[in-house]
Amino acid sequence: MPSSAVERFILIKMQVSTALDHIYLLNKNQNILIIGAGLCGSLLALRMAQRGYAVKLVEKRPDLRKEEQDAGRSINLALSDRGLKGLRLAGVEEKALQLCIPMLGRMIHDKEGNTFLSKYSGRENEYINSISRPGLNMLLLDEAEKMPNVELVFNKGCKSVDLQKASATFKDYVSGGEVSYEGDVILGTDGAGSVVRKSMFNHKKFLFSFSQEWLTHGYKEITIPKAEDGGYRTEKGALHIWPRGEDMLIALPNLDGSFTVTLFLPYSNSDYCFDTLTTPKMVMEYFKKEYPDAVSLMPNLVEEFFNNPTGPLGTIKCSPWSAYGKTLLMGDAAHAIVPFYGQGMNASFEDVVVFDEVLDRFSSEENSSWETIFQEYGKTRKKDTDAIADLAVDNFHEMKEHTASPLFQQKRKLETAFEAEFPQEYFSKYSLVTFNEDITYSEALKKGRAQDKAILNLIADGKITESMDLSKKLDIVKRETIEVLHDDDVISNL
Template sequence: MEEHASKNGYQKKLSVAIVGGGLVGSLAALFFAKRGHDVHLFEYREDIRKTPQVRGRSINLSLSSRAWSALNEVGLQSSMAQHGLPMQGRMIHSLHGDTKSIPYDRRTNQCIYSVGRKYLNEVLLTATEKYSNVNLYFQHKLVSANLEEGRLTFLITTSNKTVERCFDLVVGADGAFSTVRRCMMKQPLFDFSQTYIEHGYLELCIPPTKEGQFAMPYKYLHIWPRGEFMMIALPNQDQSWTVTLFMPFVKFKQLDTPEALLKFFNTNFPDAIPLIGKDKLISDFFKGKPLPLVSIKCQPYHISNKAIIVGDAAHAMVPFYGQGMNAGFEDCLLLDRLLTKHGSKLDLVLKEFSEIRVKDAHAICDLAMYNYVEMRDLVMRRTFIMRKKLDDFLHWLMPSKWVPLYNSVTFTDMGYSKCITNRKWQDKV
């Protein structure tokens, strides 16, 4: 094999197949391309840059420190910073229409950033095309794989023909219902579990005002917590809001007529009706259907020195901590650092990746589940607000010793499992 220079001396030039051309797959392609490897990125859909966005599947992304670190390594931090809309805290909407802001970080005013999924995917894909050693294959569906040999078989959906290829390394970044992971499950000692929650989500939209402005203060993640269910809204570049209603499926089924829908919103989200508009609310609600939310845990994330899974393929999570994409991007960054550490010794790289990542990935999956309870219920409780103020004060007093749970998850690169351990220590104190 051809060899090339790296930070760790010389390493072999690998042929790398990345299955999945979404956010994490595209970022992984950039990391491998920077190292000079031959990268082949396979995506079963059409090129997202040439197709309209599919409605109802685009829960806005929240960029935080972990994603920024990864984007910075591939030179995309500044371009995304210009696009992202900063959210400095939560804006809580009461039943009576009153609002209360809860800053994420009173001490240093750190923000998370609202970014459109399609836009970020387009930026990443376009960035890969700047490398001559990256090859993009759209409408290629993985149908079978021998991962121990690095052999993949794809169906080209435009011609209904199959093609077989062999690679030194296979990276599965093909989402929560990963075909690569399904092939891994045939291996002995592979653990897998998935949990569907009884709540689904449906996407709505608050349009800009007649003057073309945001209809609400835009530097916040807006939340309508209602105990058993909730609604959130994230700002978009065009001054609209992506609104997502999270609710038990049984409640969605009860809203089967426009009258039932309007009665439900008048009771639970009265201030949102004039923002969305009655006609638009009815149209958008009945145009789509509630979609499920799944949490997936598995281990290990690799097979020998030939295959690895990252992102949702390894650890799909419910979206309530805004860490799904951030964790996936951190996967890519960790994998790149291990390649720097071990060079072309893929057996060491992949083994250590699994050893390091599994514990943290399981931790953030659990945290994401917990945060749904916090967002839809606890944020309205007096005890929660008092604890939040105490955490903020102690963080101000001892910024390096007392880091609140949300801050450690969102604004640091502390391991997710350590974030939980740190919180348990704080609870004891």
């Protein structure tokens, strides 16, 4: 090993988090070009640098640590176990937790302003966290920047990618000129509107499966400012939901005492929809009718309604994620999902964990190529990001309609009781997805859906009655779940 490489290795070793118990030498002189420095790209850059790669991280927007953020777009997010696992891998979990506000359950608001808390789990330690997107992104950029083998480049927007050469052309938004960068490989983490993915879509030399599915609803963000005494105007430790069948309002707390509220509303073909809410009068009429207790919390409602953009809600899936062993898509670029399971960021951070595990698995193999690694990663990961995409769409319906249904509420009550009484024996679908990062999303989907089907049918058919012992109820649910899984398996095993 030439001395400069040794020196570099030692330097890197000194910089990396103490959470790491070993340092990887594999491919350490390889150059990785990461396109997109959002949450996924910056965590990935940090982790790849920790593994010893030379990383260039290119972002089209200005450095968000220096310039102000876009207003009105996904200000805060739900961070849960899968995401935390990714942050832990890169040694930044503790710092991230300092930015978090725990949310213990869904606080459901009915039309009369009554509220009740539906806990996320019967287990004490299972809750999700509200975290600021720019706050977390800044933390990750700071950590990545500390690495000597990470170069950050801002204000350069990717225009096109040469998939076979792992090179990309960028527009420089400052100079107005163009620049090209090349790596040994490109990792595309440029989000739902990924230009790297579009290069694959438009490349006609291989079959690229692709889907973009839009919901009939859009979203708009509104603010509940902090109270005059600096506190929170409503319960801090919950994710608030105002379910109204077709429409829904949700609110997540911020560290400064405010909440970010998101309205989910159809674009059209509904009494109240973005197409018809065109005057301040109609907006107020709609909110007063549907969300009376929320209106008083949002003093700037009308102004924000008309000033903030309306965002679309889409699911993007594609396959393959890699081309020529040179370019790989990760995060939202590979699998954008709707926000209703609070798993978008978590899934992207889990991508980094899974990719890291694949790199581990191949680090001991002599002839492992990027092509093999990329293919193995896709094979391992794709079924799980498909699963969370589908679960997130399911949850759209669950949140806006089902949370208000008596049958659904009975189910949740029963599940919370199971989890409190038998914490090692019962995990709801929500728990499987959110708090059990050792189970894959696809396993969580299969088991969770079977369980839901079993419980809902048992309650609907009167096979579980109030008077039964809780352990008896659990027995019946377990047996019925096995039955449901068995019936499905006969077909899938044909």
